[in-house]
Amino acid sequence: xxxxxxxxxxxxxxxxGCTALVVAVSGAAPAAAAGARDVxxxxxxxxxAEGGTTGGAGADAAHTYTVTTWEQLRAALADDPGAPxxxxxxxxLNATAAGCAAFEADGYDFERYLxxxxxxxxxxxxxxxxxxxxxRAASATRQAAAIKAYVPADTTIVGVGRNAGIIGxxxxxQGVDNVVVRDLTLESPLDxxxxxxxxxxxxxxxxxxxxxxxxxxxxxxxxxxxxxTDGEHPDSSLPSYYGEIYQQHDGELDIVRGADLVTAxxxxxxxxxxxxMIGNSDSAGGTDRxxxxxxxxxxxxxxxxxxxPRVRFGQVDxxxxxxxxxxxxxxxxxxxxxxxxxxxxxxAFTLPAGVSAAKILKKWKDAPVTxxxxxxxxxxxxxxxxxxxxxxxxxxxxxxxxxxxxxxRVDDPRKLPKLLAREAGAGKRR
Numbered sequence: 001x002x003x004x005x006x007x008x009x010x011x012x013x014x015x016x017g018c019t020a021l022v023v024a025v026s027g028a029a030p031a032a033a034a035g036a037r038d039v040x041x042x043x044x045x046x047x048x049a050e051g052g053t054t055g056g057a058g059a060d061a062a063h064t065y066t067v068t069t070w071e072q073l074r075a076a077l078a079d080d081p082g083a084p085x086x087x088x089x090x091x092x093l094n095a096t097a098a099g100c101a102a103f104e105a106d107g108y109d110f111e112r113y114l115x116x117x118x119x120x121x122x123x124x125x126x127x128x129x130x131x132x133x134x135x136r137a138a139s140a141t142r143q144a145a146a147i148k149a150y151v152p153a154d155t156t157i158v159g160v161g162r163n164a165g166i167i168g169x170x171x172x173x174q175g176v177d178n179v180v181v182r183d184l185t186l187e188s189p190l191d192x193x194x195x196x197x198x199x200x201x202x203x204x205x206x207x208x209x210x211x212x213x214x215x216x217x218x219x220x221x222x223x224x225x226x227x228x229t230d231g232e233h234p235d236s237s238l239p240s241y242y243g244e245i246y247q248q249h250d251g252e253l254d255i256v257r258g259a260d261l262v263t264a265x266x267x268x269x270x271x272x273x274x275x276x277m278i279g280n281s282d283s284a285g286g287t288d289r290x291x292x293x294x295x296x297x298x299x300x301x302x303x304x305x306x307x308x309p310r311v312r313f314g315q316v317d318x319x320x321x322x323x324x325x326x327x328x329x330x331x332x333x334x335x336x337x338x339x340x341x342x343x344x345x346x347x348a349f350t351l352p353a354g355v356s357a358a359k360i361l362k363k364w365k366d367a368p369v370t371x372x373x374x375x376x377x378x379x380x381x382x383x384x385x386x387x388x389x390x391x392x393x394x395x396x397x398x399x400x401x402x403x404x405x406x407x408x409r410v411d412d413p414r415k416l417p418k419l420l421a422r423e424a425g426a427g428k429r430r
Contacts (some may be wrong), residue, residue, distance in 0.1 A: 013394045035182065035429060036158050039221045040222045044408045045295025047261030053220040055156035055180030058085040068146040070095045070169060074149050082241055084154035089184060090161050095169035097216050100192035103146065105138035117196050117240055118227040140193040140209065142311045147189055147210065148172050151179055159183035159426060167231065174216040174303040182224045186212040188272065191248045205244055211251040215259045219294050223264040227426040228252035249273065249420035256280040258287040262294045268425035273305040279312030289339065295406060296321060300424045301333065310335030311342050317344045317404040322416045326351040332362030341400040344371040344383065348416040356382050358390035370400040375413040
């Protein structure tokens with residue numbers, strides 16, 4: 001199929017190897033794409049501050065694309081730098097359709113890797129090195145180049161129709177301003193080449209890369225009505241080597257390295273371990289202090305082990321979210337990190353029998369937190385009080401020291417389970 005532009009003024013210079021890119025006529029888009037030019041409402045979280053977030057709402061017809069493959073998406077993102085754009089995703093884009101073997105460097109042999117770095121041979125005192133580790137790293141570099149897609153400023157990416165989403169890709173919102181991502185089902189990238197680190201903990205660990213979405217040093221980002229999931233590859237499906245899970249997942253959403261003014265609303269984060277990190281290092285104060293201002297509202301966190309979110313440095317407002325806690329493996333929801341100022345208000349928690357509400361908060365470093373008007377299994381609970389009573393050696397201080405003002409809608413927490421089951425996630429925008 002040839003490339004079509006509604007204006008006919010010029011053809012798209014596709015990236016090498018990309019298939020044709022379909023471009024929708026502005027004003028003639030199907031009804032399912034009616035929200036492609038939506039902007040973040042005034043006062044809706046931190047991303048509405050300091051000028052607001054509009055994404056690609058100002059795109060002309062020549063920069064309005066409909067894509068049906070991963071290659072087309074990357075081509076649309078790279079086309080005509082500097083121009084506002086709307087990219088409509090139709091169907092499921094698979095970034096790793098060719099399989100892991102397509103990324104393997106010549107000579108890489110996983111069975112040889114396992115034999116070379118078996119703790120019985122290598123031990124636990126020294127990081128792995130040598131030929132197979134070098135080939136693993138080279139293979140990982142190939143995968144990274146294939147599955148990362150860099151989102152430019154003034155861009156809206158929106159799913160249209162049924163089953164719009166991305167499998168195995170990593171959206172990189174890096175060093176730009178004014179981005180909107182909506183109505184996509186994002187299945188976590190599966191790292192084909194995790195690294196064995198025998199020095200990680202007492203027993204060693206497999207460490208993986210790639211998040212479904214990374215907001216890195218960017219501002220004014222609105223992430224709305226998406227579904228983040230491990231899909232067909234939950235951690236329970238992953239094998240174990242050296243007695244440790246062969247971890248092939250990293251995070252679902254990371255907001256790091258000086259990112260600022262972000263609103264994540266009406267999303268579903270499901271079936272994941274280390275889910276949402278705001279601030280990735282205690283040593284990043286030089287870039288993160290005074291930034292990482294993030295609002296999380298009307299999201300569902302279902303069967304999440306930890307980091308929902310874990311926060312360093314930022315002023316983070318988490319309200320009107322529903323946390324459906326798993327019966328097995330649960331660690332915590334709110335991670336209180338270095339110089340964080342987390343507000344957790346009017347959230348709902350559904351906890352199974354045997355899981356204490358005291359675990360909802362986790363103290364990593366001493367920092368104040370505001371946590372009030374939260375409900376656990378339909379009853380109002382003082383999360384700080386129950387945490388401090390059960391974990392007095394990790395007592396938390398109350399009062400984060402600021403009051404959120406950027407909220408457009410606040411619901412009764414007791415109504416959230418039904419409300420968000422009906423309206424949160426990809427394809428549920430009204």
